[in-house]
Amino acid sequence: MANSKEPRVLAIILGGGKGTRLYPLTKERSKPAVPFGGKYRIVDIPISNCINSGYRKIYLLTQFNSASLHHHITSSYNFDHFSKGFVEILAAEQTLEHSGWFEGTADAVRKNMVHFRSQNPTHYIILSGDQLYRMDLKAFMDSHIASGADITIATTAVNERDATGFGIMKIDNKQAITEFIEKPSVDVLKSGNWKIPANARGDLPAEKEYLASMGIYIFNAKTMEEMLDNEFTDFGKEIIPRAIKNKKVNSYIFDGYWEDIGTIRSFYNSTLDLTLDHPPFNFYDADAPIYTHMRNLPPPKVNGAPHIENSLLTEGCMIINAKSITKSVIGVRTIIREGSELDGVITMGADFYENEEAKADNKKEGRPNIGIGKNCKIAKAIIDKDAAIGDNCSINVSGKVYPDGENKLDNGVSFYSSEGIIVIRKGAVIPSGTVI
Template sequence: MSAKNKEEPRVLAIILGGGKGTRLYPLTKERSKPAVPFGGKYRIVDIPISNCINSGYKKIYLLTQFNSASLHLHINNSYNFDRFSGGFVEILAAEQTLEHSGWYEGTADAVRKNFGHFRVQKPTHYIILSGDQLYKMDLKEFMNEHIESGAEITIAAKAVNRRDATGFGIMQVDDTNRITAFMEKPAADLNIDHWKIPEKSRGDLPADLEYLASMGIYIFNAETMEKLLDNEKTDFGKEIIPMAIKDHQVNSYIFNDYWEDIGTIRSFYEATLDLTNPVPAFNLYEETKPVYTQMSNLPPSKINNATLTSTLASEGCVITDSSIKKSVIGVRSIIREDCDLKGVVMMGADFYETEEEKAANKKKKIPDMGIGKGCKIEKAIIDKNAHIGNNCCINVSGKKYDDGDHGLFYSAEGIIVIRKGAVIPDGTVI
């Protein structure tokens, strides 16, 4: 083995599954954020996992603690590396041990409580990733720049304008991209002109993007990580990173490409519908950077005299005599005659109903799974396994709803969310 090969870093990727996901409720009522369906056939967690695999990093841990059952099922059914690769994707849910007994109390605390698992792999470097962001990044390039810079920590950063800077942790850097200060969500009226990106580091960034925002994506030297977490501090962004800047070399890595935090219903909805554009910001059709997910072995979708415009239709769908515009239709979706859908994110179904199940539901006056005949639906998210009856109208009446729970549905900034497994009777108007 050459000296070069011996020097290859041993990289461990850690994906943070997040907390309760309250901003994505009700999509997170029965599942964790990483397990939320996305793009018709994927789950959000497939994005960071695919970034790791495409970059050659196949030792991946996913840290989660809320509603992890469906996530476990998805991971186990999707990511099985051959025994010679040494790769794995393993979920580490919060657990009681002799050393600790509580939940993860923050991002740093989650990592600290799992050092016993991580040390077995003898990593030289950790990559810390978020489980609810939409982007494609060459993590190998990120790692190479980290090593060449001599930094102990490197933080992926996105250039933002002054207005958006209020929603992020903002970093002050010098001409060498070394971070000299960190500020969490600066107030809109605070003068932070001296925090602007140095001209030497700007490259071809747009002129209005003057500040560097942390993406919550980090590379740590393993030894540095151990030292920095030898305490009771719980959060990387609020505590560990500001502390590290004082005594360690912490650099920024400017990522000048599409990146979206899909942590709210609106951002999730808009990011999903953007996939229907002729040239989407997040491209699912790059052959060298595929997004991996579970192999479903479903049949091709059957389109019976329907019109689909700017729409993604996943495998196993049956769509009959309907008009669908700018929508994303998930696996096994059944859309019956004379429906009109505009701006709909339909997550599909986990299974096909049998004739026996349909007959039993009919006795209970429960419509068949999918969308019934003659329905008009706009600006809506329909979660999995929903039963929507005939002649229903959803979000087309012009009626406005306060954000929150409304029984049969949930409203968020004008977007109607039909819950997982919901039953919407014939003729319902929302």
């Protein structure tokens, strides 16, 4: 028989806004739906953290480009009827009470409280949909309950340079949060005694002296209702600072790997870090697996490739006598043809294999087949889904530096550049011989 004192936890994953910092990967999909790690979506990370922690009542709040996300969720997460678990998307909607978009994180939760109350939770756990980390959320919840706090905020230690980009917490000797400041200057940090107290440091690295909010919260259900009984729209900027003055708010110091993958640069680096001998985020953890859509695809096929090093090859991909693949992540159904060289490349793969009829039509229209053609050289690039790259193409190996943003070649080919990383759009067609 279930313990009646066990907390009834409802998990809420925030899908984020328009995802402009991850553009063009978010041109046709929301941030949580962006493919990651060859076969996953970013949203699989927080959902898997919930499932592995025993929390199976999960709502995902979103309002931009939600079709791809909806398809992924419905095809990936189906619990049995006896567990009463679910992963359900709640998109912004018009009702008799409100007619606008979500105006912020707190506003998104407030506008969906009618759905949440029906689950009669004792606690809410608020998670972000675009972060890479593995956390035992039950340990987080146990710490919250043991502390007697109304709200607990997950925090991570950061160095002085990084602290200026986060919301920074000041805590006392019992890890109660006494003060909060949003993106402080270095001078403010040094003059305001914001460093982590010595007795709370544990084994934290010496250079990481400040506590940054991870945007992950636990609220007692009653406290959530009280804190949202207003018109404030954002947790980090408005609700949390107000709560610190009126409620017992504690810090839960997380000392594991955590990365906000909200920009092209962070997305690229975090993905390629997966190819390291000992990656900071390990998908090969039997005790805390990351779940995703089961595709029933065949295993990777390598028909000759003299040099494959520090790379991930996901199911359904075909390497047909490629010359070399180095520090790259090759997505599902990706086809790499004869003589091609990839170095530091992320391919998101394809949604389908082209049949012979489609290939014949491509040939008739002078269009390359989906995948990477023969004798291509590609470096420091992200190739989105269903892109068709012709033979003898050179991408990001000429040494030319392109301005950040949209770029267009004389032959009409368009691409996106971000800090030296070239992004080939979803469904893009790159004619044979193109040099980027």
